[in-house]
Amino acid sequence: MRVAILAHEQFPDRAKTALGILRYADYDVAAVLDRETAGGQVNDYVPDVQDAPIVAGMDALADDLDALIIGIAPIGGGLEDSWREDIRVALERGCDVISGLHHFLEDDDEFSRLAAEHGGELRDVRKPPEDLTVSEGLAGEVDAEVILTVGTDCSVGKMTTTMELARDARAAGHDAAVIPTGQTGIMIEGWGNPIDRVVSDFTAGAVEEMIREKGDEHDYLFVEGQGSIVHPAYSAVTCGILHGSMPDELVLCHTAGKEVIHGYESFSLPSIQTYVDLYESLAAPVSDADVVAGALNTAGLEDDAAAQAIDEFATELGAPATDVIREDTDDVLESLL
Amino acid sequence: MRVAILAHEQFPDRAKTALGILRYADYDVAAVLDRETAGGQVNDYVPDVQDAPIVAGMDALADDLDALIIGIAPIGGGLEDSWREDIRVALERGCDVISGLHHFLEDDDEFSRLAAEHGGELRDVRKPPEDLTVSEGLAGEVDAEVILTVGTDCSVGKMTTTMELARDARAAGHDAAVIPTGQTGIMIEGWGNPIDRVVSDFTAGAVEEMIREKGDEHDYLFVEGQGSIVHPAYSAVTCGILHGSMPDELVLCHTAGKEVIHGYESFSLPSIQTYVDLYESLAAPVSDADVVAGALNTAGLEDDAAAQAIDEFATELGAPATDVIREDTDDVLESLL
Numbered sequence: 104m105r106v107a108i109l110a111h112e113q114f115p116d117r118a119k120t121a122l123g124i125l126r127y128a129d130y131d132v133a134a135v136l137d138r139e140t141a142g143g144q145v146n147d148y149v150p151d152v153q154d155a156p157i158v159a160g161m162d163a164l165a166d167d168l169d170a171l172i173i174g175i176a177p178i179g180g181g182l183e184d185s186w187r188e189d190i191r192v193a194l195e196r197g198c199d200v201i202s203g204l205h206h207f208l209e210d211d212d213e214f215s216r217l218a219a220e221h222g223g224e225l226r227d228v229r230k231p232p233e234d235l236t237v238s239e240g241l242a243g244e245v246d247a248e249v250i251l252t253v254g255t256d257c258s259v260g261k262m263t264t265t266m267e268l269a270r271d272a273r274a275a276g277h278d279a280a281v282i283p284t285g286q287t288g289i290m291i292e293g294w295g296n297p298i299d300r301v302v303s304d305f306t307a308g309a310v311e312e313m314i315r316e317k318g319d320e321h322d323y324l325f326v327e328g329q330g331s332i333v334h335p336a337y338s339a340v341t342c343g344i345l346h347g348s349m350p351d352e353l354v355l356c357h358t359a360g361k362e363v364i365h366g367y368e369s370f371s372l373p374s375i376q377t378y379v380d381l382y383e384s385l386a387a388p389v390s391d392a393d394v395v396a397g398a399l400n401t402a403g404l405e406d407d408a409a410a411q412a413i414d415e416f417a418t419e420l421g422a423p424a425t426d427v428i429r430e431d432t433d434d435v436l437e438s439l440l
Numbered sequence: 441m442r443v444a445i446l447a448h449e450q451f452p453d454r455a456k457t458a459l460g461i462l463r464y465a466d467y468d469v470a471a472v473l474d475r476e477t478a479g480g481q482v483n484d485y486v487p488d489v490q491d492a493p494i495v496a497g498m499d500a501l502a503d504d505l506d507a508l509i510i511g512i513a514p515i516g517g518g519l520e521d522s523w524r525e526d527i528r529v530a531l532e533r534g535c536d537v538i539s540g541l542h543h544f545l546e547d548d549d550e551f552s553r554l555a556a557e558h559g560g561e562l563r564d565v566r567k568p569p570e571d572l573t574v575s576e577g578l579a580g581e582v583d584a585e586v587i588l589t590v591g592t593d594c595s596v597g598k599m600t601t602t603m604e605l606a607r608d609a610r611a612a613g614h615d616a617a618v619i620p621t622g623q624t625g626i627m628i629e630g631w632g633n634p635i636d637r638v639v640s641d642f643t644a645g646a647v648e649e650m651i652r653e654k655g656d657e658h659d660y661l662f663v664e665g666q667g668s669i670v671h672p673a674y675s676a677v678t679c680g681i682l683h684g685s686m687p688d689e690l691v692l693c694h695t696a697g698k699e700v701i702h703g704y705e706s707f708s709l710p711s712i713q714t715y716v717d718l719y720e721s722l723a724a725p726v727s728d729a730d731v732v733a734g735a736l737n738t739a740g741l742e743d744d745a746a747a748q749a750i751d752e753f754a755t756e757l758g759a760p761a762t763d764v765i766r767e768d769t770d771d772v773l774e775s776l777l
Contacts, residue, residue: 236516238672300640301640303636303637303643303677304637307675333683333726335684335686336574336577336645338679338682339641339676339679340676342669342678343679373724384714389675
């Protein structure tokens with residue numbers, strides 16, 4: 104599938120979805136749309152992902168695309184007016200448009216008319232399926248070993264860690280699948296339930312449904328975690344994933360040097376040991392799961408400092424740790440598989 | 441307002457909403473509908489609430505009702521086909537129908553047609569307001585002391601404890617309000633957000649919004665808790681309420697002799713001490729809150745056994761405990777206020 108990724112004015116640092124797709128998805132990326140960095144190449148900014156030209160808009164691209172993907176998710180999840188023209192052009196060419204915004208494209212009169220007229224599809228990946236319900240408490244019965252990434256905060260690398268570990272496990276010959284729980288994971292994998300958007304009573308159930316769907320087909324399931332168990336706003340989602348997935352093992356994700364909760368700076372992060380104790384003791388009555396490895400995001404640190412930070416993190420955890428982007432995952436996978 | 445309460449085949453033991461309304465709401469209850477216990481009186485089963493006849497269906501009632509209330513909430517929150525006839529009759533008589541089911545009455549073609557035709561209103565109290573959003577992490581800033589009921593399982597008395605403590609606190613001259621978070625609380629209080637039905641990302645935010653709305657108008661807020669922090673299906677809701685309400689004090693609710701999670705019997709309850717540790721340690725990074733009292737449901741026990749069970753529960757907690765229905769709440773309130 105040949106796609107363009109819309110990331111106006113936010114590529115690369117604030118375009119988490121675009122980067123996730125460039126790094127992990129099985130798409131042929133024709134271009135990133137960003138009117139601010141237009142003229143450059145993706146690899147000018149991020150070397151270790153699929154390269155593509157950066158262009159100012161859909162008009163700069165040939166008529167050979169299958170889909171336009173909205174690759175940014177602003178606070179609030181709304182649709183910016185300045186993106187409409189590119190979406191309009193894509194739909195007029197018969198492309199699909201794939202979006203993880205809270206604002207559903209299919210509720211937009213103009214877009215749904217254009218999609219119907221030109222045969223494109225509007226795919227709102229953050230719209231949960233209608234048939235979700237409460238958990239039956241059965242995720243623990245699947246054959247697969249379930250490995251869940253948990254975090255000290257949002258945006259500390261849970262999705263990235265999940266993708267890297269699953270990829271490396273497969274490369275080592277294991278039968279491993281990803282259980283995607285957020286919009287980027289869903290776009291990359293092409294399926295999944297957007298857990299942060301389901302009815303709160305169905306949080307665990309929406310995870311369980313995926314575990315039970317895939318759990319007897321694979322040896323390992325890597326579940327994409329969300330948020331943090333002590334996040335003032337998002338802990339409900341984290342807790343529902345923890346109990347709904349009934350993990351066998353946990354990987355704690357953290358960003359080196361992080362001290363307060365992003366966007367909620369009056370709340371300090373507790374110690375790493377406190378996170379380990381909380382995740383393990385909260386999981387225990389439902390499924391015994393230990394933190395058996397760590398993933399530390401060391402972006403921005405020099406090599407020496409990064410290596411030292413990873414060592415310290417591993418010592419705090421009493422378990423192997425790595426930066427999944429910067430280093431290999433051998434020790435971590437050995438601890439997990 | 442004169443109402444009938446539908447509780448087919450579940451009155452009294454599995455009709456939590458019906459009982460809550462009989463006990464606390466300001467309605468004139470004409471009858472409880474239960475085809476299994478029909479012919480009896482409410483007080484034959486539950487002595488200390490508003491009495492009413494139990495009848496087999498709407499046909500047995502005179503045409504003087506204002507509303508039919510759905511007084512049961514099965515796991516999953518669906519509408520049973522065997523209730524349709526009573527709802528149909530109520531609507532044909534021009535009654536309102538008040539429901540806390542996940543299945544919204546207003547989405548039912550037949551019911552909405554009948555309501556429109558005969559002038560009744562369909563009131564789905566579990567339908568959240570459209571304007572909810574993520575928590576800002578500010579509930580801790582209100583003037584009021586926030587007291588949250590937490591539980592060892594669903595249906596162990598969190599709503600009842602909240603109502604009794606708030607009522608007794610007011611009777612003792614304190615300025616106390618209830619923050620309703622579930623369908624029964626909302627039906628009783630006439631306002632509130634159905635937390636288990638909001639978008640999961642907004643769980644904490646939907647509680648915070650209520651705390652901030654009422655928190656500077658009262659000295660004490662009694663927040664109705666939901667579920668249990670180790671419930672395989674509902675812990676997300678529990679966790680969102682814990683962090684969204686940022687409580688100052690917790691009251692642990694439990695049912696004497698309960699050993700497994702209702703409906704999920706393969707999961708044993710951990711010890712009382714484990715619950716205390718989990719609730720306190722999970723709250724701590726967001727708001728320091730200790731379990732300072734306990735509420736034990738001793739229904740079904742003889743007086744001596746009940747007194748002994750309450751004593752043992754208090755000892756396990758290291759804090760005063762009571763059965764809020766059976767005994768007074770003096771010691772518990774002294775510990776809280």
